Amino acid sequence: MANEHVDVVIVGAGAGGGVVAKELSAAGLSVVLFERGDWVNYSDHRDDELTSQRGFPLKPFFGPDMQRYRRVAVDRDGTERIVYPNEWAYGNIAACVGSGTVAYGAMAWRFMQEDFTMKSTYGEVEGSSLADWPIGYQDLEPYYEKAEWEIGVSGDDSKNPFAPPRKKPHPMPAFGHNREARILEAGARKAGFHPFSIPMLRNSEPYQGRGQCIHVRNCVGFACRVNAKNGTHNTVIPTALATGNCDLRVNCKVAKILTNSKGRVTGVSYFDEHDQLREQTADIVVLAASATETPRLLLNSASTHHPNGIGNKYDWVGRNLQDHAYTGADGLFAEDIYDDVGPGASVAICDFAHNNPGIVGGAMLANDFIPLPYAFTKVRPPGSARWGRDHKEFQRRNFHRRASIRGPIQEMPNFESRVQVSDEVRDHWGIPVVKLSGYRLDQDMEAAKFIADKAAQWLEAAGAVDIWKSLPGLGVGASQHQAGTCRMGDDPQSSVTNKYGQVHGIDNLYIADGSLHVTNGAFNPVLTIMALGYWVSEHILKEHGPPLPREV
């Protein structure tokens, strides 16, 4: 039976897609929200570190599955190999209702003003396709606020002198610190830095009918035991469903974007939960499948009108793939600093996010989430024994004595770091898979060294006795913070969408996920993706929607 025509199809029920589904269905548009995964529950996963979304040597519990999904990773020397969702080279976020927002660490950063104007702040960077965003912080500010209040953030910017201006405070008070973070906070002050409590998409007090955080250690990588972590799966998506206007179709894999002879979009084709190929027509299609899967869909939807893939007339689709080159330092203390109060990350500084002499960009720095026991086996100073008596002794002695400071280096976008589709490898449904290739620039390494030094300095001031730094590799990153592959811009010849996420030249095709980021900030990206979801939705409603419902 054919599906009924709807106003809007949204592909992907993650961070961006969840927000758009709520905004459009609440405004009265009929929406079909496609998600290739399903709902997930805490009780099906519990404390299983080996399948957690933070590091998944056995398999990623939050998807995608190991049987039907694969990708191709291209090494620096051009060698191609097939990679699976439990390998870092795959570049996995998740595949479930809410996607990464179910299992994330929930840091809720607003980008700083400079993060939107990287080119004009730092000038030309050799080898980079660096550009300013077509919108500025002030454009997105009201939408950050909306994300903070509708999805729920605990924080207090007044303690962060580098925070960008805001109109309204966070809806919930900031979290306090566990023993480790209190020691680090004092150390940061001693070093002359400006520590504050990380804004978090977690409830520091009951909010919108759900309870408050209970501070377990299995937080990042896991669903929340008491539903106190806020993602799209427990906020905007349920709101969208409650309008009666949003039909969420789980286990449905969108295969192609359909276009007519004029090149306009008419809907999508998809494999339903029984793997039957079907079509869903719509007036508008919004792609929110993530910065790796959205370009894949565009490239896989070539037609006579769009011979190189949709939106790809000037070869920008899939280019400028960015992530964050994580860098920092670990430190061991002479006494126990661990008190088992999760999730661990709570103290941060923005002193080195920008304006670092001789460096392009920089990073926010924060203490790390608690590493679980298996992950801790990889936490070792260089040259340490990996096994035997020394291994066991290290675990016993230092699990309670270690702190780590890390930050997401803002990578410089480059044209060669990219998502393509493979000519040979296909997924379970016969669809060409994502192929990832590229590299990081030397500039990123300079920034990483600088930031690692600062992390070490912080640990030293806090009293760590044994400190070692860690630097990222030069290979392309495409994992949890993937972004940039369909950048927005004013010039159709050097970007994929306009500043509203509307694909250049196709008035009824939009993008609303991390693909839009021109640059990826000195911060974790999710609040910016959510804010863009609101921003893009508002424009869709202005151009295509019914009159906005008036507030009574």
Place this chain on the structure above:
Amino acid sequence: MVSGSAVMSGCSNGLISPYQTLTRREGQLVEILADRIIPPDSRNPGGKDARVPHFIDQQLGKHLSDSLEMYQACLPALNEACKSRHEVIFTELGEQEQILYLTDIEAGVYDSGPERRLWGHFAPSLFFSVLVDHCMMGYYGSPKHGGNKNYASYKMLGLFVEQVPMRPRSS
């Protein structure tokens, strides 16, 4: 369910393997290796008693099945290649010599030289690093995958399994 290989090994040895994927002989070797990699001591169990071999056995038939071929090639090689420098096979060495031998494998001493061919196309040092990683998964991961008996490693680290909710102090 007893898999085909377990039944066959049971027949050929005249004994039933307590393992599903590994043969009885392979399993015994993994037991020794698990104890060298995570040794027992007066305070906490070693790899064998924490059921690391059962984790490896279970996962080689499941999520880690890509490594099965490597184990099948490298376990007998590890045992035999020992002869060239230590006169006897690995299982007949004393504990200290076993540790020295494994340290050499880890350092790549056997990655070239006359015994290299015993290992097939897997470098000995690569196999050893995979084995160490699997032992760590088995010792520290959730018991639902077959290892970490009674959360032995969580107890070792002083961690409650089901955490009691706590509040951080406000800053």
